[in-house]
Amino acid sequence: MPRKSSAADAPLRLDNQICFAVYSAAHAFNRVYKPLLDRLGLTYPQYLVMLVLWERDDVPVKDIGERLFLDSGTLTPLLKRLEAAHLVKRTRSSEDERQVLIALTAQGHALKEKARSVPQSILAASHCTVPELVAMKDEIVALRDRLNAVIGE
Template sequence: MTNEKPTAESASLLLDEQLCFALYAAQRAVTSAYRPLLDGLGLTYPQYLVLLVLWDRGETTVKELASALRLDYGTMSPLLKRLEAAGLVRRERAAHDERTVRIALTGRGEELRERAAVVPGALLSVAELTGPEVARLREQLWQLAHRADAAAERAR
């Protein structure tokens, strides 16, 4: 294996050689593996991600939540409405600035945390990944995400 960067001329157009497709396929497979676990909690994968942020950080703004999840407001609004309708979160306008909407867990949302605690370990067990493999893969994916973000910023 060399450290040479691929050039436009050497890059393959074969589907199975595309990094983007491998990431896409892996993301779909992981989401599919999570589905039965999350169905038992009455959650979709994006709803689970919102709850992970709230369980970790506590009450937060929609803006902070969208930033943490790398989602736009158009995606966040219906997601939060469904979580609110399910009785898991509440949305409130900030007293100091009515444009700011704060999101907080309800008691029911807090209680769900205990049941959800098995989800990450169950997936890792099914995928047969070791702790070091998970740590290495996560680090590589974050590096890729940061580099791709930087490339996207340069292209703007």
């Protein structure tokens, strides 16, 4: 017996899922970023870590993780790759030997200048105005924060 589409199935239809909209948009962003970041020698998650470090240097792994919602299982190998690329240095904190502090190298600082053109390219690809993007961003962040609040409960 062939199942016919029913109103009861609407909640399970792919195109009704906001999670899939977000999931597929994240992948679309990644694909747009790829050629831009290739020129910097970075992957997208590595770019995010560099954004954090360009704001503030010499921070423990944990701080980066809290900022990006990532744990050491993701960050440790990623940071080792950035170190291998001579963009960061990893040193144990002398005050607290548990912490590993991540500092930019000269190359890491210098890369910031090459990265300045990236946001502009993304803006162009989005075909949106800045106020539109800011409004969307704020909505998405608000949703994300509500979801993260549910996880902790």
